[in-house]
Amino acid sequence: xxxxxxxxxxxxxxxxxxxxxxxxxxxxxxxxxxxxxxxxxxxxxxxxxxxxxxxxxxxxxxxxxxxxxxxxxxxxxxxxxxxxxxxxxx
Amino acid sequence: xxxxxxxxxxxxxxxxxxxxxxxxxxxxxxxxxxxxxxxxxxxxxxxxxxxxxxxxxxxxxxxxxxxxxxxxxxxxxxxxxxxxxxxxxxxxxxxxxxxxxxxxxxxxxxxxxxxxxxxxxxxxxxxxxxxxxxxxxxxxxxxxxxxxxxxxxxxxxxxxxxxxxxxxxxxxxxxxxxxxxxxxxxxxxxxxxxxxxxxxxxxxxxxxxxxxxxxxxxxxxxxxxxxxxxxxxxxxxxxxxxxxxxxxxxxxxxxxxxxxxxxxxxxxxxxxxxxxxxxxxxxxxxxxxxxxxxxxxxxxxxxxxxxxxxxxxxxxxxxxxxxxxxxxxxxxxxxxxxxxxxxxxxxxxxxxxxxxxxxxxxxxxxxxxxxxxxxxxxxxxxxxxxxxxxxxxxxxxxxxxxxxxxxxxxxxxxxxxxxxxxxxxxxxxxxxxxxxxxxxxxxxxxxxxxxxxxxxxxxxxxxxxxxxxxxxxxxxxxxxxxxxxxxxxxxxxxxxxxxxxxxxxx
Numbered sequence: 001x002x003x004x005x006x007x008x009x010x011x012x013x014x015x016x017x018x019x020x021x022x023x024x025x026x027x028x029x030x031x032x033x034x035x036x037x038x039x040x041x042x043x044x045x046x047x048x049x050x051x052x053x054x055x056x057x058x059x060x061x062x063x064x065x066x067x068x069x070x071x072x073x074x075x076x077x078x079x080x081x082x083x084x085x086x087x088x089x090x
Numbered sequence: 091x092x093x094x095x096x097x098x099x100x101x102x103x104x105x106x107x108x109x110x111x112x113x114x115x116x117x118x119x120x121x122x123x124x125x126x127x128x129x130x131x132x133x134x135x136x137x138x139x140x141x142x143x144x145x146x147x148x149x150x151x152x153x154x155x156x157x158x159x160x161x162x163x164x165x166x167x168x169x170x171x172x173x174x175x176x177x178x179x180x181x182x183x184x185x186x187x188x189x190x191x192x193x194x195x196x197x198x199x200x201x202x203x204x205x206x207x208x209x210x211x212x213x214x215x216x217x218x219x220x221x222x223x224x225x226x227x228x229x230x231x232x233x234x235x236x237x238x239x240x241x242x243x244x245x246x247x248x249x250x251x252x253x254x255x256x257x258x259x260x261x262x263x264x265x266x267x268x269x270x271x272x273x274x275x276x277x278x279x280x281x282x283x284x285x286x287x288x289x290x291x292x293x294x295x296x297x298x299x300x301x302x303x304x305x306x307x308x309x310x311x312x313x314x315x316x317x318x319x320x321x322x323x324x325x326x327x328x329x330x331x332x333x334x335x336x337x338x339x340x341x342x343x344x345x346x347x348x349x350x351x352x353x354x355x356x357x358x359x360x361x362x363x364x365x366x367x368x369x370x371x372x373x374x375x376x377x378x379x380x381x382x383x384x385x386x387x388x389x390x391x392x393x394x395x396x397x398x399x400x401x402x403x404x405x406x407x408x409x410x411x412x413x414x415x416x417x418x419x420x421x422x423x424x425x426x427x428x429x430x431x432x433x434x435x436x437x438x439x440x441x442x443x444x445x446x447x448x449x450x451x452x453x454x455x456x457x458x459x460x461x462x463x464x465x466x467x468x469x470x471x472x473x474x475x476x477x478x479x480x481x482x483x484x485x486x487x488x489x490x491x492x493x494x495x496x497x498x499x500x501x502x503x504x505x506x507x508x509x510x511x512x513x514x515x516x517x518x519x520x521x522x523x524x525x526x527x528x529x530x531x532x533x534x535x536x537x538x539x540x541x542x543x544x545x546x547x548x549x550x551x552x553x554x555x556x557x558x559x560x561x562x563x564x565x566x567x568x569x570x571x572x573x574x575x576x577x578x579x580x581x582x583x584x585x586x587x588x589x590x591x592x593x594x595x596x
Contacts, residue, residue: 019282019312029314034306037299 181277186270189241195276211246240265283318320552327550329405352540355511383413391418396426403451413453464500475508482512490528506575513572517564539593543571
């Protein structure tokens, strides 16, 4: 039975809302304080993960873009056959 | 020369006061309500340690808006919930600073009168010079002049006040904060911070890094301002300090302040406090044998024994799968609980007249003994002690304090003999260091340090005023440390490291 919930009146109905967010659903000061020991470490972790994802993409695209396809002979465009009159018997 | 730092029992009582109820039953909801206390009618031992006496308002039927309005958060009590909103607010938030002598509240005016009768002016002219060559310039006089910035009488005359202004400036801001906090308690506002949450599911971990993470992970109501934070931590510091040391996610580790001997003791206790899951359930198939409860002996209990039981239940909510038995022992363990007098008779079944409050929240039981601990120990009342189940907690015991250390002389060897950890707190660093050196000298080499002294992460954020010396501010449980009797065990030889000195030098 959590008591950290404050109700908001929306269209006559009550929605439960954590008291750690204000009425505009923005984090309150107490939430920022609770997150504060982990802000820097989380930021570094996020940057590291983003960097890892970007580097994987970069490496893959560069590796793939180096492929040479000169040895694959592209066949000539097919010669168009004269339009055969459909045997439409008049 | 500092006089005794001691928690102002009057302040604490103001914080926990609520409407009086009948005392016939000792259930949880009744014990949460306390009437403003009158001086206890019976004291077995009069402690010589100086503290504020129990000066009370003339009649508590003349309830201030605070006492009628701010009934403490009892979630299950509808009548209390209806009473919670006060009919009028005595003081607005921007109107909280008042001189103590001219305060709108009669209790604070009474405190100011007490200060004028008991507190002495700290100006050096009143004291003999340190070399002992001359007598004091002026005889000691009581304070009467109030500082205009903090509203508390601190000097005997305006001249001494101006003379000593530099040293007063150091604490003037703090005193003003104390002033505003005191008036805030009596302002009759709604106190959402005093609505405590119930138990949590096991999987919801508690974060014991600091107050903010703890309150968030325990799903307290969000406390955005600093003033309510100070008010709520002042009460919660007692159970949470103990919980933060004992919990397996404790912030004190081997890298921090814990010593290897401390880890041994705490691991034994954590084995009981965090038992492995046994598949227990609420039906017949879920019946499992349960271990006995963890016993916490709170010695020298004064104000903490009168804390509302919801506050002590927060300790059991930190440990969802274990049960607790809190035992308050001390000559003043009934201070602030005057509506529970007269004490039970001493019968063969109840030889020391203990008051038992059982079935608190399903996992806690609280017993109170108005007796010295050494008496109970000699009677072997709690024997046998088991380091897996028992621990001692001393909240600001004043072990080394000259006025109270003689009372602990007999108890210390008995505590060391039980080999159970003793967790101590202190008002200030100086207080703690004095306690530690006293233990170190008196133990005769029989004590091991378990946790090095330092600031308690879960100390009270609110500073308290000593009415008998307005220059003396202290906060509850500022620091925490722990010791235990030395255990002699055959162990492998580890060279010079394990020299058995007890860790006091680290």
